[in-house]
Amino acid sequence: xxxxxxxxxxxxxxxxxxxxxxxxxxxxxxxxxxxxxxxxxxxxxxxxxxxxxxxxxxxxxxxxxxxxxxxxxxxxxxxxxxxxxxxxxxxxxxxxxxxxxxxxxxxxx
Numbered sequence: 698x699x700x701x702x703x704x705x706x707x708x709x710x711x712x713x714x715x716x717x718x719x720x721x722x723x724x725x726x727x728x729x730x731x732x733x734x735x736x737x738x739x740x741x742x743x744x745x746x747x748x749x750x751x752x753x754x755x756x757x758x759x760x761x762x763x764x765x766x767x768x769x770x771x772x773x774x775x776x777x778x779x780x781x782x783x784x785x786x787x788x789x790x791x792x793x794x795x796x797x798x799x800x801x802x803x804x805x806x
Contacts (some may be wrong), residue, residue: 726786748798754803764783797799 730737730752738748770778792805 715768716779719783727756727759741797741799741802743799745794751799 734748734752737743738745743751766778766782789805793802796802796805
């Protein structure tokens with residue numbers, strides 16, 4: 698496996714570290730909504746139904762995008778998909794931090 702002429706151990710370990718960090722961020726991003734549920738409901742004056750809709754929409758969108766990216770990865774190089782996912786995740790976090798209503802949070806989820 699390491700006998701190929703193009704193998705670079707340092708690059709392989711750097712990619713492994715970056716993918717591990719991306720997986721950790723992905724995991725933390727999924728659990729953060731549950732961790733902030735009580736203060737979020739209190740601050741935005743959400744009903745249980747509104748919070749359920751927001752939380753559910755987040756997980757439905759996550760599931761749908763996982764399938765879509767899986768099909769896309771057959772046609773686009775992985776490095777570009779990971780770059781696009783990282784940048785889009787960072788950009789999408791800004792409106793989520795600035796929302797003042799359930800509708801705005803639902804749209805940015």
